[in-house]
Ligand SMILES: [Zn+2]
């Protein structure tokens with residue numbers, strides 16, 4: 505069984521997630537911790553819960569989702585796992601940070617590339633990789649079928665969808681992927697987004713103004 509801990513980090517109010525199991529192993533997804541106090545908060549939760557970080561995943565590589573990649577790698581020695589089509593965004597992220605007046609040091613380590621259908625296992629638990637570009641070129645979501653939840657990044661939000669005006673974005677592609685890749689999941693699937701409150705697939709099918 506995976507438990508989910510969320511944090512809201514940086515002035516961009518990004519949701520960072522830690523998934524952890526009964527063996528106290530954990531996966532860190534989209535560490536958006538920017539300020540030293542935020543990095544301390546992430547590390548303190550891991551230490552106080554007695555967790556061992558095993559994987560570092562990015563849903564996509566806009567700056568707000570990658571601020572803390574380097575910190576996580578420096579602290580826990582993990583290689584970054586992401587979709588190959590996000591590499592250009594990752595490399596551009598520090599320049600983007602300067603534009604937002606949020607300079608930061610980028611991740612410099614090795615990459616492990618993920619693609620549609622890959623299974624990420626932590627002990628007995630499993631996440632499926634779902635490719636859902638549109639907000640960004642190589643955006644992936646992590647779906648846990650056994651526990652009916654997904655980490656959706658910036659694809660689908662509570663009553664909203666990801667913006668598509670950034671480089672590599674496509675509104676039509678995003679809508680198509682939400683309909684064909686996310687809305688086919690069970691209605692009770694809980695959606696943990698990159699920003700804002702959690703929701704469910706069923707609620708978004710019924711109430712999301714971009715998709716009804
Ligand atoms: Zn984004």
Ligand SMILES: [Zn+2]
Pocket residue numbers: 518566568569658698699
């Ligand atoms: Zn974001």
